Amino acid sequence: MNLSTIDIRVLTADEWEVFRRVRLRTLTDSPQFFGSTLAEAQARTERDWRAALADRTQFLASADGVELGTVAGMIDPERGGVHLISMWVAPEARGTGVADLLVRAVLDWAAAGGHTTVWLEFAEGNVVAERLYLRNGFVRTGVTGFVRPGDPRVEYEMVHKL
Template sequence: MDIESVRIHQLGPDDWHRFRRIRLLALAEAPYAFASTLAWAEARTEYDWRDLLAARTQFLATTGDHDLGTVGAVAENTGAHLISMWVAPKARGTGVSDLLVGSVVDWATAAGHSGIHLEVSDGNAAAERLYHRHGFRRTGVAGLISPEDPRLEFEMRLTLPANP
């Protein structure tokens, strides 16, 4: 795959079917990386998916007719929160993940956020290396993924330059 052919699209509520498709792929392929479950996502209605996309900024990486990966971001009191990052196995190691993270950094910078935080699950070394490459560092905050999922996740943060 030629990284020059990859395009990043910002999804809106009318793109709910595209987001649903890639989110289900992500949850089926890498359930260890998310607090959500495939069964929970499959039960969501069209309205649920549209509402989700209205409440966040979601990016989709594509080449031709192929969806390669996705990442989301939400604005919070503490800055931007990078969420729902996933890249298809065939596109890993190609630079697609860097394009997706870069899209969130660009979005957060343009929106005037002071920083971006995220959580990475314990043992997901490839994801942690990706975020580290973009300047994210562990904050020392760790916790359980959810009350139903006792695995640990670690917070990472990137401080963004102040806008003039």
């Protein structure tokens, strides 16, 4: 895959169907790494999908009309900085550099907005994700938690200082 042909763009609220399609594919492909479930996502209404896109900056990677991955950045005024969430790359694009382009899109967006910190969580056992984040300047903070309340899966926090 030629990275120069990859388009990274921000989805608008009017592209909620694209977001829905990619998110459903994400939760079908890799449910063990996300806090939301496929059933929850399938139950969302158009209004829910539009609201989600209004609360975040959702990046989409594609090439020749094929959706290859997604990631979002959310500004957190309470904590200060940007929360990188919902990172996913399609199986056919893994190992091609698409993930690095998506992470860089969030880091560049955060820096352009004057933010100095980007943080994220990744699920225990997701070694590929941790390597991606380490390669892009993130470090573990030592903070751990659960993927969601009542769920025994552990997640680890990482931070990147811009």
